[in-house]
Amino acid sequence: MTVIENSKAVKNLPEPIIQGQPMTALAPMQDVTGLEFMKVISEYGSPDYFFTEYFRVHVSSNLEKHILNSITQNQTGRPIFAQLIGESLPDLERTVNELIKYPIAGIDLNMGCPAPKVYKKNVGGGLLRDVKKIDSILELIRKSTAKLFTVKMRIGFDTTDNFADILNLINKHKIDLLSLHGRTVKEMYRSEVHYKKIKQAVETINCPVLANGNITSASKAKWVVENTGSAGVMVGRSAIRNPWIFRQIREKYSGKKMYQPKLIDVRNYIDKLYKATWQERFTEQGHINRLKKFLNFIGQSVDSEGKFLHQMRRAQSKKEFFDICDDHLIANKRSELYFANEPFEKIIARPNHEKPNDDLSYSIVS
Numbered sequence: 001m002t003v004i005e006n007s008k009a010v011k012n013l014p015e016p017i018i019q020g021q022p023m024t025a026l027a028p029m030q031d032v033t034g035l036e037f038m039k040v041i042s043e044y045g046s047p048d049y050f051f052t053e054y055f056r057v058h059v060s061s062n063l064e065k066h067i068l069n070s071i072t073q074n075q076t077g078r079p080i081f082a083q084l085i086g087e088s089l090p091d092l093e094r095t096v097n098e099l100i101k102y103p104i105a106g107i108d109l110n111m112g113c114p115a116p117k118v119y120k121k122n123v124g125g126g127l128l129r130d131v132k133k134i135d136s137i138l139e140l141i142r143k144s145t146a147k148l149f150t151v152k153m154r155i156g157f158d159t160t161d162n163f164a165d166i167l168n169l170i171n172k173h174k175i176d177l178l179s180l181h182g183r184t185v186k187e188m189y190r191s192e193v194h195y196k197k198i199k200q201a202v203e204t205i206n207c208p209v210l211a212n213g214n215i216t217s218a219s220k221a222k223w224v225v226e227n228t229g230s231a232g233v234m235v236g237r238s239a240i241r242n243p244w245i246f247r248q249i250r251e252k253y254s255g256k257k258m259y260q261p262k263l264i265d266v267r268n269y270i271d272k273l274y275k276a277t278w279q280e281r282f283t284e285q286g287h288i289n290r291l292k293k294f295l296n297f298i299g300q301s302v303d304s305e306g307k308f309l310h311q312m313r314r315a316q317s318k319k320e321f322f323d324i325c326d327d328h329l330i331a332n333k334r335s336e337l338y339f340a341n342e343p344f345e346k347i348i349a350r351p352n353h354e355k356p357n358d359d360l361s362y363s364i365v366s
């Protein structure tokens with residue numbers, strides 16, 4: 001068994017599933033990591049920690065009911081951190097005071113969202129331009145709660161010039177855990193990930209760091225932990241593609257044979273997602289379009305030519321959609337083929353044909 005030697009790893013945080021292994025977390029993803037998706041993930045193998053989608057904090061904000069449900073009805077058996085996005089000190093204080101009445105592991109501050117609509121309001125990734133503001137927000141939240149206080153951020157806005165100063169603030173305000181996406185805000189989602197910057201954070205700050213950005217498989221998780229010294233990994237898009245990833249990471253570190261899903265398992269996962277994401281207000285086509293957003297990621301590991309993705313995106317009805325799934329995942333003994341561990345090269349989770357919702361600060365089709 002591989003044991004992490006980073007002594008910063010366990011202090012204060014809720015017990016991980018397996019002591020001594022790198023910690024894992026499901027990355028918060030707006031419009032994805034709600035109650036239902038977290039439950040689906042927990043059925044395939046939970047991470048150590050979950051994070052909610054972000055609660056918006058501003059002068060007239062209320063705790064959004066659907067996000068709150070992921071806390072009050074959490075069925076994963078694992079701790080969940082409540083993420084906030086905002087910059088107004090009185091409203092952040094009010095929101096923290098409301099949230100700490102609920103069964104959360106702690107409060108998480110979003111300093112990474114790259115959507116222009118968001119960063120232009122100086123929240124999310126926009127905060128990374130203003131070190132003084134970060135200082136006052138971290139001070140306020142730290143004072144407002146005795147619960148754990150964690151931060152999720154990127155390595156800078158358009159440059160990494162502020163990075164060292166921000167890391168000093170993470171120490172100054174005794175943040176309990178830093179999830180660090182190794183890209184700047186301007187780099188969005190597709191550039192290379194600057195793991196050296198994650199290493200720099202690990203070497204500078206006193207709390208554990210979860211490395212984030214393109215952790216695509218258990219092997220990649222191990223590589224990143226070894227090369228950054230991070231206390232663990234936070235996985236986003238690859239957990240949508242491969243919900244077995246947290247279980248596989250644990251198996252890899254335990255020296256056990258890693259579970260290898262077959263295409264039939266993927267077909268069953270799609271059924272599970274279909275049921276989990278169903279809402280009465282959806283039309284059949286609306287529901288299928290929503291499902292396609294998840295399948296955009298799943299399809300990256302189905303076939304190396306992207307045929308499944310190409311056809312799936314064009315399905316016009318539920319029947320057509322599931323026929324395409326059956327063709328690629330079950331027919332002609334394909335059910336017995338293994339689902340690729342990594343996304344196939346050059347197969348990109350690109351947009352559906354329907355117009356992306358402009359209001360979403362994160363686009364699932366990034």
Ligand SMILES: Cc1cc2nc3c(=O)[nH]c(=O)nc-3n(C[C@H](O)[C@H](O)[C@H](O)COP(=O)(O)O)c2cc1C
Nearest residue numbers: 027028029030054181213214235236237362363364
């Ligand atoms: C659809 C989508 C929604 C996201 N929503 C959030 C969010 O609400 N809060 C947040 O901190 N990050 C959010 N992110 C960023 C992810 O948490 C993560 O940092 C990023 O996807 C990089 O990790 P990955 O390469 O494992 O996906 C979102 C990303 C995606 C793709």
